[in-house]
Amino acid sequence: MVDLIIFIVLLFLGYGFGRAAEASHYKSIRKRERFLNRIPAIASRIPPYGEPNFDSQLVSGNVVISVDYFKRFSATLRNFFGGRVTSYESLLDRARREAVLRMKQEARSLGATMVFNIKFETASIHKGNGNTIGSIEVLAYGTALIPNNIEVAHTANLMR
Amino acid sequence: MQYTNPQIPEGINTSESHPLKEFFILTGGVIAIVVISFYLLIVTVDFFADKIPFAWEQSIPLESLLESDTAEAPAYLERLTQQVAADMALPQDMQVTLHYVNSDTVNAFATLGGHMVLHRGLLEKLRSEDELVMVIAHEIAHLKYRHPISAASHSLLAMMVLSLFTSSADDILNRLMGTSGLLTLMKFSRDYEHRADAAAVDVLLGRYGHAQGAVGLFEVFKAERGGSEPLEFLNTHPLTERRIQRALELAEKQSGLPAEQSADKKMQPLPAEFTRWLAAQSASQALDKSTTP
Numbered sequence: 001m002v003d004l005i006i007f008i009v010l011l012f013l014g015y016g017f018g019r020a021a022e023a024s025h026y027k028s029i030r031k032r033e034r035f036l037n038r039i040p041a042i043a044s045r046i047p048p049y050g051e052p053n054f055d056s057q058l059v060s061g062n063v064v065i066s067v068d069y070f071k072r073f074s075a076t077l078r079n080f081f082g083g084r085v086t087s088y089e090s091l092l093d094r095a096r097r098e099a100v101l102r103m104k105q106e107a108r109s110l111g112a113t114m115v116f117n118i119k120f121e122t123a124s125i126h127k128g129n130g131n132t133i134g135s136i137e138v139l140a141y142g143t144a145l146i147p148n149n150i151e152v153a154h155t156a157n158l159m160r
Numbered sequence: 161m162q163y164t165n166p167q168i169p170e171g172i173n174t175s176e177s178h179p180l181k182e183f184f185i186l187t188g189g190v191i192a193i194v195v196i197s198f199y200l201l202i203v204t205v206d207f208f209a210d211k212i213p214f215a216w217e218q219s220i221p222l223e224s225l226l227e228s229d230t231a232e233a234p235a236y237l238e239r240l241t242q243q244v245a246a247d248m249a250l251p252q253d254m255q256v257t258l259h260y261v262n263s264d265t266v267n268a269f270a271t272l273g274g275h276m277v278l279h280r281g282l283l284e285k286l287r288s289e290d291e292l293v294m295v296i297a298h299e300i301a302h303l304k305y306r307h308p309i310s311a312a313s314h315s316l317l318a319m320m321v322l323s324l325f326t327s328s329a330d331d332i333l334n335r336l337m338g339t340s341g342l343l344t345l346m347k348f349s350r351d352y353e354h355r356a357d358a359a360a361v362d363v364l365l366g367r368y369g370h371a372q373g374a375v376g377l378f379e380v381f382k383a384e385r386g387g388s389e390p391l392e393f394l395n396t397h398p399l400t401e402r403r404i405q406r407a408l409e410l411a412e413k414q415s416g417l418p419a420e421q422s423a424d425k426k427m428q429p430l431p432a433e434f435t436r437w438l439a440a441q442s443a444s445q446a447l448d449k450s451t452t453p
Contacts, residue, residue: 003335015179015180040163073183076333079333081189087179089175097168
């Protein structure tokens with residue numbers, strides 16, 4: 001009986017906190033995505049501009065997000081019935097977008113105009129631990145293109 | 161060549177549906193599956209349980225377990241038990257074995273092999289023979305309807321089914337399924353209690369012409385509980401209030417006497433000899449406690 005009450009309380013807490021965290025995270029993600037849209041991140045492996053005009057550097061963004069009690073329970077039920085695990089879909093969506101944003105943030109601080117050849121790595125960091133932790137990690141990395149000093153003026157002119 | 165990143169449209173990688181909606185549908189689904197399958201299994205098992213020969217039940221070695229703390233019951237209790245058993249027309253091969261335990265526990269129960277156990281704690285609370293007969297008849301009714309073997313089969317079945325289902329699944333899911341299975345079993349347990357109550361009320365009507373013993377006994381329970389009872393669906397026994405209600409309805413139907421009229425019927429007092437014996441038992445128990453460290 002006590003078990004059941006604890007379970008329901010945890011579920012409610014998980015839902016409340018998880019929902020609030022997700023809503024505020026999405027709000028922040030959308031805001032920063034609009035801001036960092038000026039630095040395109042593309043998957044192409046070939047540098048788009050003439051190489052001599054740009055320095056290149058590895059940039060990466062890494063994020064770890066934990067699943068809440070409610071999401072985990074929903075996912076468990078989904079394991080039983082099958083179908084889209086919607087509670088984890090939003091979790092991974094947030095993690096991927098956040099990782100790209102952090103990568104772009106680094107690129108911006110280096111003065112880069114774009115990031116090419118971006119890649120993702122995803123890992124769940126609860127492996128071997130049963131369901132004690134249940135967090136996911138997403139790493140986004142790519143090559144930032146930073147205009148050379150002379151070219152800065154040039155690109156600036158072009159953009160004008 | 162122009163490179164841009166478009167604003168990612170929402171709702172492609174994630175689902176717009178409300179998480180609570182999914183949660184309730186899925187949880188409801190799991191509970192419904194467990195409850196329905198348990199219900200069907202239990203009904204099937206019950207069909208077979210009372211066809212198990214009573215002799216098989218007797219061959220289960222429970223005796224040694226029961227006798228560890230039982231004491232000699234007075235002749236009066238033995239006599240009353242045999243009288244009630246005779247009133248209830250038990251099957252030919254069924255014998256009731258009475259056990260008395262000198263402990264403060266307010267409880268009585270019937271178990272496999274026709275064993276009935278009465279604790280001093282409960283006997284002390286009783287104020288009349290009617291109430292005592294109600295207790296004994298209720299427990300014998302469980303034996304008559306083979307409730308112990310049914311209940312044992314239910315638990316065994318529940319364990320088997322749950323272990324089959326949940327061996328690979330998550331701990332939380334196990335708990336959800338276990339709980340809903342348990343609550344289904346409890347529903348059957350409550351039905352058994354109602355059935356045993358009804359049979360016991362019949363015995364009371366046959367002996368005394370009224371069922372005040374049932375009402376008296378349930379009031380003892382109510383006083384014991386201290387007024388607060390948990391929700392019925394979380395319990396193996398029905399609410400005491402409902403048991404009183406049912407006993408009165410049944411008594412009215414069987415005897416044709418309105419409940420208000422039977423309310424002032426006098427109950428048979430317990431023999432003085434028996435109450436003296438109980439007091440002596442209680443005193444000896446207290447002595448035992450004070451001498452053992």
